[in-house]
Amino acid sequence: MTPATVPHLPRGVRLHHDRVRGTMVLxxxxxxxxxxxxxxxxxxxxxxxxxxxxxxxxLAQEYDAPLAEVSADVAEFLSDLARERLVDLHG
Amino acid sequence: MKWTKPKAVEIRC
Structure with a gap:
């Protein structure tokens, strides 16, 4: 994954707001x-x-957080989900 | 809201 990678959710995977828990679920x-x-x-x-x-x-701008930290966390998070085939990193 | 390491927790049966 590079900064130019364009991630997307595979077919059948979506974000959903769970009203009972008041949280987002994938x-x-x-x-x-x-x-x-x-x-x-x-x-x-x-x-x-x-x-x-x-x-x-x-996100770094919105959370007023260091770009290096945010970039590392975002890359790790998306990589973990991609390994589970919940995010697609390959076009 | 402060930046924290993102988490995704599988919802089990």
Whole structure:
């Protein structure tokens, strides 16, 4: 993954607001993952158009956090989800 | 809201 990688959610995977828990969940066939606020903020920016670098820059600005830290966390988070095939990093 | 390491926790049966 590079900053120019454009992540997207594979077919059948979507973000969903769980009203009972009051949290965002990532729904996939036969699976659901509960997201914390930062996880939901990252995946909310995964629209199939934004590059990883742009997502990190946007979040670093919004959270007033160091870009290096945000970039590393975003890359690790998306890599972990990609390994589970919940995010697609390959066009 | 402060930046924290993002988490995704699988919801089990």
């Amino acid at each position: 729904l996939a066939p036969e699976r659901a993952l509960m997201l914390d606020e930062v996880g939901a903020a990252i995946l909310g920016r995964v629209d199939g158009a934004a590059e990883v670098g742009q997502i990190a820059e946007s």
